[in-house]
Amino acid sequence: MPTILGQNQYGKAENRVVKVIRDGDTHHIKDLNVSVALSGDMDDVHYSGSNTHVLPTDTTKNTVFAFAKEYGIESPEQFGIELARHFVNSQEPIGRARIRIEEYSWQRIPASAGGAASGGGAGEHRHSFVREGQEIRTAQVTFDGESVEVLGGLKELTVLNSTDSEFWGFLKDKYTTLREDYDRILATEVAAAWRYQWAGEGVPEPDWNESYAEARGHLLRAFAETYSLSLQQTLYQMGVRVIENRPEIDEIRFSMPNKHHFRVDLEPFGLKNEAADGAVYYAADRPYGLIEGTVLRDGAEARIPVDLTAP
Numbered sequence: 286m287p288t289i290l291g292q293n294q295y296g297k298a299e300n301r302v303v304k305v306i307r308d309g310d311t312h313h314i315k316d317l318n319v320s321v322a323l324s325g326d327m328d329d330v331h332y333s334g335s336n337t338h339v340l341p342t343d344t345t346k347n348t349v350f351a352f353a354k355e356y357g358i359e360s361p362e363q364f365g366i367e368l369a370r371h372f373v374n375s376q377e378p379i380g381r382a383r384i385r386i387e388e389y390s391w392q393r394i395p396a397s398a399g400g401a402a403s404g405g406g407a408g409e410h411r412h413s414f415v416r417e418g419q420e421i422r423t424a425q426v427t428f429d430g431e432s433v434e435v436l437g438g439l440k441e442l443t444v445l446n447s448t449d450s451e452f453w454g455f456l457k458d459k460y461t462t463l464r465e466d467y468d469r470i471l472a473t474e475v476a477a478a479w480r481y482q483w484a485g486e487g488v489p490e491p492d493w494n495e496s497y498a499e500a501r502g503h504l505l506r507a508f509a510e511t512y513s514l515s516l517q518q519t520l521y522q523m524g525v526r527v528i529e530n531r532p533e534i535d536e537i538r539f540s541m542p543n544k545h546h547f548r549v550d551l552e553p554f555g556l557k558n559e560a561a562d563g564a565v566y567y568a569a570d571r572p573y574g575l576i577e578g579t580v581l582r583d584g585a586e587a588r589i590p591v592d593l594t595a596p
């Protein structure tokens with residue numbers, strides 16, 4: 286045969302599973318998008334069409350929903366670990382499972398003062414929610430029958446510093462028109478994925494939810510507190526902050542579009558438009574600079590795929 290099969294995987298993508306937890310009248314919601322990718326001894330199905338090694342993608346979908354009911358969803362990482370282990374441990378031909386999860390978060394709607402419908406805690410509705418306009422939490426769990434690799438992360442976390450950002454001293458050639466800037470807006474939409482040291486055996490699992498909240502907080506504070514000479518410098522400082530403060534995390538990868546804000550030329554209207562006086566900017570949509578990079582604990586291996594966080 287002049288051709289052979291290369292890398293392959295299959296599974297059901299984007300299972301949108303919503304789990305309601307009822308605690309008396311007070312409800313809680315978990316809202317996930319779960320993608321399953323399985324691989325292993327799958328030559329036959331490709332070469333001859335024999336399905337004897339194929340667990341249907343329909344079954345993988347059903348498993349996602351059944352596990353949400355049977356085991357609940359403590360965290361996207363935990364849910365991914367349960368699923369990945371199940372597929373590999375229960376089916377001989379399946380050697381590897383990769384579970385990718387996005388989590389959308391919902392906030393309780395605040396109740397009107399003294400409103401009869403309230404009572405779900407301090408002034409909140411018990412079973413009415415508003416989708417948070419903020420970031421999406423992400424997780425990827427891969428199990429190969431021996432070790433588990435867990436990546437936590439987030440995307441669409443949009444942040445802006447209205448000062449403390451400069452960009453100057455760059456290379457210039459005959460095509461360069463960009464002016465040096467000593468006081469600019471720095472804005473980006475952070476996509477980050479971080480890799481946990483934990484590999485599954487013998488050691489207790491990290492508290493995934495606490496680790497997520499802490500990593501997110503470090504990213505935001507590092508963004509706010511870095512006096513930036515470039516988005517690249519800010520990216521590195523954000524990574525350093527997480528690696529230095531979270532011993533359970535060894536590697537973090539970022540994809541950060543530079544959401545350009547250009548000071549508008551108002552000279553034609555006889556108006557000065559200086560940053561120092563509070564300027565008017567044009568928020569450009571595209572193209573955008575795209576700054577990407579990995580920050581590692583010294584000695585750790587770079588294992589997060591470069592395209593995982595990319596747009």
Ligand SMILES: O=c1[nH]c(=O)c2[nH]c(=O)[nH]c2[nH]1
Pocket residue numbers: 452463514515516517543574
């Ligand atoms: O922070 C920045 N990094 C760059 O590499 C770059 N390039 C550019 O045109 N503007 C910026 N800003």
